[in-house]
Amino acid sequence: MFSSQSFKDGVKHAIGVPALGLGSSMFAFGAFLHSAGFDIFQSFLSTFFTFALPGQFVMAETILAGGTLLNVFLAVLLTNGRLYPMTVNITPIIRNNNIPKWKQYLSAHFIAVTSWFNMFAVHREINQEDKFDYFVGLGGFLWANSVLCTVAGYLFSNIVSHEILVGMVFINPMYFLIMTVSNLKEKKLICSILAGAILSILLNDLFPGWSVLIAGVTAGTAGYFLFKEEVINE
Amino acid sequence: MSNQFIYLSILVASVGTYFCRAFGVFSARNISTDSPIFNWIKCVSIGVISAVIARIILFPVGILSEATSMSRIICTLIALVIYFSFKKNVILAVSVSAISFALINHFI
Numbered sequence: 316m317f318s319s320q321s322f323k324d325g326v327k328h329a330i331g332v333p334a335l336g337l338g339s340s341m342f343a344f345g346a347f348l349h350s351a352g353f354d355i356f357q358s359f360l361s362t363f364f365t366f367a368l369p370g371q372f373v374m375a376e377t378i379l380a381g382g383t384l385l386n387v388f389l390a391v392l393l394t395n396g397r398l399y400p401m402t403v404n405i406t407p408i409i410r411n412n413n414i415p416k417w418k419q420y421l422s423a424h425f426i427a428v429t430s431w432f433n434m435f436a437v438h439r440e441i442n443q444e445d446k447f448d449y450f451v452g453l454g455g456f457l458w459a460n461s462v463l464c465t466v467a468g469y470l471f472s473n474i475v476s477h478e479i480l481v482g483m484v485f486i487n488p489m490y491f492l493i494m495t496v497s498n499l500k501e502k503k504l505i506c507s508i509l510a511g512a513i514l515s516i517l518l519n520d521l522f523p524g525w526s527v528l529i530a531g532v533t534a535g536t537a538g539y540f541l542f543k544e545e546v547i548n549e
Numbered sequence: 550m551s552n553q554f555i556y557l558s559i560l561v562a563s564v565g566t567y568f569c570r571a572f573g574v575f576s577a578r579n580i581s582t583d584s585p586i587f588n589w590i591k592c593v594s595i596g597v598i599s600a601v602i603a604r605i606i607l608f609p610v611g612i613l614s615e616a617t618s619m620s621r622i623i624c625t626l627i628a629l630v631i632y633f634s635f636k637k638n639v640i641l642a643v644s645v646s647a648i649s650f651a652l653i654n655h656f657i
Contacts, residue, residue, distance in 0.1 A: 332639055332640055332643070336643065339647075343612055344611075347611060347612055353555060354552070357552075357555050357556065357559060360556075360559050361559050361562070364559065364560075364563035364567075365559070365562050365563045365566045366566075367566050369601065369605070369610075370562060370565070370566050371562070372610050372611040373610060374558055374559070374562040375611075376610055376611065377558075378554070378555060378558050384554075384557055384558060384561050387558045387561050387562055388561040388562070388564070388565050389565075391561070391562040391565040391566060392565040392566075392568070392569070395565065395566045395569050396569055397569075397594075397597040397598065397601055398566065398569040398570050398573065399569045399570075399572060399573045399576075400573070400590050400593045400594040400597060401573070401594045401597075401598075402569070402570050402572075402573025402574055402576075402577065403573045403576050403577045403580065403590045404577075404587065404590045404591050404594045406573065406574050406577035406580075407577055407580050407581055407582045407587060408582055419574050420571055420574055423567075423570035423571060423573065423574045424567065424570060426570055426573070428598055428601075431594070432598075478651050478654055478655040479651055480612060481612055481613070481615065481616055481650070481651060481654050482647045482648065482650050482651025482654075483647070484611070484612045484613055485613065485616075485621075485624065485646070485647050485650045485651075486643055486644075486647045488602055488605040488606060488613075489624070489625070489628045489642070489643045489646045489647060490639070490643050491598065491601070491602050491605075492602050492606075492625065492628060492629070493628060493632050493639050493642050493643060494639075495595065495598060495599055495602060496629065496632065497637065497639075498595060503588075503592055504591075504592065504595055507592040507593070507595050507596040507599065508595055508596065508599040509599075510596065511595070511596035511597065511598070511599035511600040511603070512599045512600060512602065512603035513603075514600065515599070515600035515601075515603040515604050516603050516604075516607055519604065519607075519608050526600070526604065527597060527600040527601055527604055528597065528600075530596065530597075530600040531593055531594075531596040531597025531598070531599070531600045531601075532593050532596070532597070533596075534592075534593075534596035534599070534600070535589065535590075535591075535592035535593030535594070535595065535596035535597070536589065536592070536593065538592045538596065539588060539589045539592040539593075543585075
């Protein structure tokens with residue numbers, strides 16, 4: 316049964332730093348699409364249907380570089396491949412026996428780094444039967460806010476200076492960074508985070524399209540097996 | 550760059566992205582939160598996110614690539630120093646870092 320209170324709690328959670336962090340980058344993305352020659356409806360559709368900023372930037376840049384549809388598909392698939400382990404990870408946390416399959420597949424559209432981190436930060440404090448509706452409120456609000464911010468960025472790109480746009484687009488990676496270091500509690504996560512960052516840098520020239528996925532899987536696997544026996548004090 | 554090509558590109562980008570999410574839901578159907586594979590996937594997820602952040606900071610695409618590498622690195626360190634110096638204040642760390650970044654790129 317749908318819990319409107321859990322949904323509202325999720326929305327409340329999203330309002331503030333999470334929405335500001337993601338929204339500012341989406342605003343800058345909207346301005347970028349304006350300058351790249353997209354129209355406002357295309358900008359709207361990009362965030363409405365994709366809602367994964369690195370992949371959206373890659374899509375636009377591949378188009379601008381004269382890439383084919385296959386180039387766009389593969390480039391976005393590789394860039395957004397990070398969503399796969401995140402979805403495998405968050406789905407068992409938020410689902411319960413009362414949630415039909417179609418709702419699980421629909422709500423997967425709201426899985427992004429910001430919603431993943433924020434759901435992870437609070438899920439132990441929420442009753443199992445309320446987690447799905449909470450996540451839909453949290454992720455759904457971030458998604459709707461991102462769509463609006465993309466359109467606003469497109470409309471107001473001429474008013475905002477380029478330096479401010481550059482500053483705005485820097486907010487989101489810094490927010491991700493802070494949320495990541497806030498997870499420096501378990502040895503296996505510390506190892507995964509540090510190795511992921513270092514390997515990503517080292518592999519960038521060797522495997523430009525694959526470096527993130529190879530680095531993440533290698534680092535996570537190493538972190539997990541090296542500290543498998545670690546006892547966690549919740 | 551025709552309008553039709555842009556619409557088709559948005560469509561294939563959306564299909565590629567949603568495939569990652571939908572396949573994730575499908576793969577998770579038999580995974581419980583207390584299983585070893587769940588903990589392994591959690592490590593992989595945070596490893597991938599960490600790799601994404603490192604790449605955004607050092608090898609960005611889009612607007613960020615117009616800023617100098619040094620400004621991105623300095624402001625990343627600013628965010629970390631402020632976060633750990635001021636009782637892990639997320640808003641302060643992120644906002645000071647972003648403002649510093651805009652100022653550095655304006656004046657340099």
